Every structure is written in C-alpha cells, then in structure tokens.
Amino acid sequence: MKNKNILSNLFMYFTIIVFSIITLIFLMQNNIIISILAYLVVIFVSLKNNIKKFPIILFVTSLVIRLAMIFIFNFAPVSDFETLLNASKDFANGDFSIQNEPYFTTWGYQTGFVIYQGIILKIFNSVFVLKVLNAIFSSVLCLLVYLFGKKICSEKSARMASLLYMIFPFSLYMNTILANHHIATFLTYIGIFFLLKDNKKIKDYVIAAVLISFGNIMRPEGIIVLFSLLLFEIFRLKKDLILKTIRNLLIFFVIYFAIGIASSLIVQKTGINDAGLSNNNPQWKFVLGFNHDSCGYYSAEDEKYLNDKEEEIEVIKERINVSPLKMAKLMTCKVNHFWLQSDISSKNEMYSNKAYNVLGMQIKFTDVEKVVISFNTILYIITFLMCIIGVIFNRKKIIKDNSFFFVIMIMVTFFVYLLIEIQPRYAYFIHVSIFILSTYGYEIVLNKIKKLLNKKNKMKLRS
Template structure:
C-alpha cells in the first residue's frame, strides 16, 4: 500500500487538490438553475417521482437526445435528492478530468510538461466554476478521455476485441449524455485512415475500428430503443430538428449565437428551419465576417456568467473573469505551439489535433457560445504538455 501511494503520489495529490478547489466552489457559490438545465433538472425530478409531466413538453419531444442527461441526473437524484449532491458529483467527475489531463499529457508530452499543464488546468477558472452548473458537459468528456486513454493502451500485436468493445461503449455512453461525441469519432476514423498508410496492418486496424464503430452505433440505438419501450422518451434519443443549430449558426444578426426570435419561429419546426437556412446560406458575402466573429466568440471570449448568474459576487466575478481570459490565451498559445513539436509517430498528439480542428470547423457552421469551448480547452491543456516539456532542457526531461 505504501509503495502504491508513493508511486502514485502526484496523481492522488492532483485529484485531492482539484477536488478540494471544486468542492469549495460548489459549496460556497450559489448558482441559479437556468435555461435548458432548469428544464432537464425538473424533468429528472419528475422521472424520480413518476409524474412525467415532461412528456407533454415540446422541448423534450423535439430535443429527445437531451433525455440521456435527464436519466443520468434522475439516477443520482434517486439516491440523494439534492442539487448540492449533483454539484458534488460534478466536482468528482471534473477532478478526474484533471487527472486524465495529466495522464494523457504524460503520454503525449512527458512527465514534466503534463504535471505543469494539469495543475494549470486544475485552477483554470472556467472549468473550475462550471461545476456549479448542472451542465451535461462534464461526464461525457470524462468518458471520452477514458476511451482515448484506453485506446492508446491497445497492444499493437493483439486484436483485444473486448477492449475495443469497451471503448465503443464508453464513446456511445458519452454520446447518449451529450451528442458531440461524433466529433471524436470522426477524428478516430481519420487517424485510422492515416495509420493504414503508415503501417502494414490494414486488416488489423480495420477490424479494430469496425468493432469500435459497430459497438458505438448499436449501443446508442439500443439505448434509444429502451427509452422508447419504457415510456421514458417517446422519441428515444432523436433530434427532431437537426437543422436548428445551423439556423442559429448562420444568424448574421446575432453573430451565430442563440436568438430568441429564431427560437420562437423555427426551433420546433423542421420545415421552416430548412427554408430559413437556405435563405441565409445564399448570403455568401456575409460569411467571412460571420466566421471571424464566431471564432472570437467561441474561442477567445471569457464568459463565467453561467456560474455568476445571481449577481452576488461582483468582485470575485471580475477578478476570475480577467484571470480566465489570460488563461484562455495561454492554453491557445501552448496548444498551437505544440504543432512545432509534432512527430510523425505521436499518434495521440495527431488525434487530439485533428479533434480540435474538427471542433473549430463544426462551430463555424452551428450555434456558438463561449461555454461550448469546454471540450476543446481540455484537449488544449493536454497538448500544452508537449510545448511545456520542450521548454525544459533535455537533461530535465523524463
């Protein structure tokens, strides 16, 4: 036991440090449950109590894919019916995310860099304060990180079908909770194609990738089917209006952000959504400026308002917002600089880089808000390990 603690002292210390900070935040800062999170929280309570009034809510009939998070919260609330409990679970989950920033950072960049990068991420204000929000972003991202970590534990000389199935299940569960996992799936497919041309193991890679993708898609469909059959969600995990996010993304008046007017007119009407999207796509001359504005909003604007939505902590909000803005720029710079040290066989770095590129490209097309940068900031923290490690003299590197 003593040897185990000594060997893993940094990981344990990092987790405890991260959890202490996050626990402090969720216990000391009051955040109102607003917007979609309020609807999902109420639906979770109804699911626990058995009333299920949410079944008559057009929100859940249209955006049935949100039911994954509703069921997850309901499972937690069935144990302890407390908002504070949900936030403490957030703190546990995000503390584990910090640990995986270190573990993956060590794989991609080395020990020194990963330690510094993970500690920096642990005190990064945005993900730190987001623990007070009942968002559906935390657990899905942790599952993705675990899947990536396991993926790079695969033995090059063994097929390891059970592990491939496990990775597929993790990614599928992540997608059930929040439908953005398709981005990492796309990056995995691209990396798989890249490896086919780099190695003499086409059949080996194809089988692994096929098993992973088959598990991912089948388990998602099975979960959706179960929600329908149990009456929890008549529409399973479907997206009743997939055009909607693009309608918002090409709103030139709001710079691609949410519009109340659009919401009242098009959110629940797929036919009208397609019509207005076609009209907006014709305004090609407006797109370059729109894309520039969206890049700034999504990737460079600091926004802690989701946590500080009660107006109770003006000084803390002001100071934290300033620090957050500086750290956004810092992680962007460190992650971008990692390209200078990109190696042909550092497949993890290649995967993370491809994923970020896919995220950036996706948000050029759909609705943006600073909160959606959460996933990419985690990947940037991992890539920051590469740059930081290369700042040390070679004799200090592990």
C-alpha cells in the first residue's frame, strides 16, 4: 500500500513536470516568458522598501539604456526625418534655402524643429549629440511618469509604471530616430507639471505657457493640451474662483499664443522661411485621416490632391458622406492601429539580414526583433488595461484629483485622431499619460500581491 502511494505521488510529480515543460514551451514559443520575467523583476523592485534615491537611479538607468540603443542601432533617417535633418544641416551652415522647398512652404511649422537641430549642429557639429539629447529628454519622461504617479497614487505603483516605461520597447525604439517627438513631449509634460502643481501661482501658469508653447513649436500638439486645460478648468470651476480661473487662463493663453506668433514673425523677418511657422495646408491631415482604404494612414495615392485646397475639401466631403457602417469600420480600424498597436519593426535591410554569434549560436536580428515586438505588445496592452481598470475603480477620486487632467487629455487625443491622419509614432505623446494613469491599476495589483505575501508569511510564522 505504501509503495502504491509512493508510485502515485511520483506519477503526479512527473505529470506536473510534463505540464510545466509544455507551459514553458508555450511561453517561449509565444515570446511570453521574457514579459513574465520582466514583470517579476519590476514587481520585486516596486515592492522593495527603502530604495534610496530611486528617482536618480531611475533617470540614470533610463539614460544608460537609451544611450545603449543609439550606440547599437544606427538607423539612417528616412522620409520626413531625413528632410528635417538635411534642412537642419543647411541651417547650421547658414543656408536658408528651405523656404524654396514646397515641403517647408506648405508646412512651415516644421521650421521650428529645424532651427533647434541646426543650432545644436552649429555648436557641436555632431548628429550623435542630437540623439544623446533625445535620450536625455526621454529619460526625463520616465522620471515624470514616476513623479506624477507618486503624486496621484503611491510610491510603489509609481515605481512600477516608471520602470515599465523605462523598458517600454516602443519608447526605446523611438530613441533611435531623430524625431521631433522627444523634445516636444519633454517640454509639454514639464509644462503640465507646473499646471498641475498644488496651490498654483501666476508664475506657474506663465512657466507652463512658455514651455508648452515652445513644445508646440517643436511639434504642433499643443492644441491637445489647450483643449484639455480648458475642459479641466471648466469641470473643476468653483463659483468663488470664477474670476481667478478666468484670469489664470487668460494669462496662459495670451503668453502661449504670443510666443507662437512672435516666433513665426521672427522666422519670417530673419529670412529663414517666408511661411513662418504656419500650416498652409491644414486640410491635408483630414484627407489622409478619412482615407477608408489606408485606415487613416498616409497614402501616396492621395498626393494627387496635395496643394489643391478645393479638391482636398471635396475629397474630405466625399469620404465623410458614406454609410454609418463604413464610417464605423474606418473609426474601428483607426482606434485599433493607433491605440492598441505600436509598430517597432526596423524595416532596415542593414539589420534585417544581420546575425549575432552568441555562445556559438547564430541568432538572427529578425528573431530578436520578433521577441521584442511581442514583449512590446504585451507590456503595452497590460499597461493600457491597468490604465482603464484603474480609472474605472478610482473614478470618483480621479474627478476630484489633478490626474483628471490626464483622463481629459487622453479623451481629447482620442477624438482628434479619429479625424486626422494616424501613425504609430504619433501615440508617443499620449503614451506618457497612459503610463501615468496606469499607476491606479498597478496599485490594485500590487496591493493584492502584498496581501498574498503577508498571508503567506503569517502562515509560516504559525507553523
């Protein structure tokens, strides 16, 4: 009888081992194992007590990882990024011929970023310095996720959200690209930091307006913040503070627009670009955004309408006047691609055919890329779900808290990109808000884990 029990137990242990192997193979085949390990490490660090100078450690680690990315992956700029870099090099050499190029006469607002890059190139004469600065801006965003998260939720959930943003592959991949997203998002969220300070003074609105306006000059996303701020102040408006709120908003908007208008005039008067920082074809984004065949992405076929404003307006009307079902299909497709996906494939032949020798094994770059893409998807979807769950369970608290601003900003972004062109990189700006709000969801998860660990420790003590 005793032998039978031993055999039964051995068989059961063997079954568990087999099931574990099957599960492990499944996790490895679907590139899930790395995600699990990453989350376990992040949870461990988040729950660990007395991590001295965590913000400094977070910033330095983020910077090291991002610097490693730009050292390892030297992707050549393509498309708009190549145009902007070449124009920046010309500007650094005193060549203002960009005003003769249709790209810059149509979209003059790109000139601000060209001037910024041109000044850096003039001083350092190095494209690599531009990448290092982008790595610094991106690392500061990791720090801001932590600071905002700690303020609205708790230390441990702020750690978790910021650590996950630190290793978020999409953010890391963006650091290999000389894009205007980095400095624009950096300036804007620093500005938001001043807007959401407790006991704000007039100087906070002034500083915020300056930062957000310059962020908008780098990349025109300021309109999202303006609408969000207006709605935020309306929702939070109190009778006894109406005049004070109106005064503060007026100060903010006057300074914001004054900087934008003055900067545009300076660009014109100095002969850099006669178009200033204007957008001479605002309807183009809507032409692309309502393209049912391309799901709102850029389409080369639409270029035949470019710069023919009357034709563009007719195309927009034609694409809007469709059946509700067809329009719903387009909107669903755009939501899926903008909010639920982030393309980080390199599409670079220099790397796609490359292989690395690791302990005698040849590992293809494309295989590594697949693992990273899977990790990116899992991390982002979980964070997005944590954001939604956290907001739902803390909705009453959020309405009374400054974190409501980020909820509003996500909603404004949602409706804006239903109307205009989408690209995966356009989500870079709003990802920061999603990670900040995910602290509410991760707080719920971490509390559950902490309770389980405490329960387990109590059981050990009793035994």
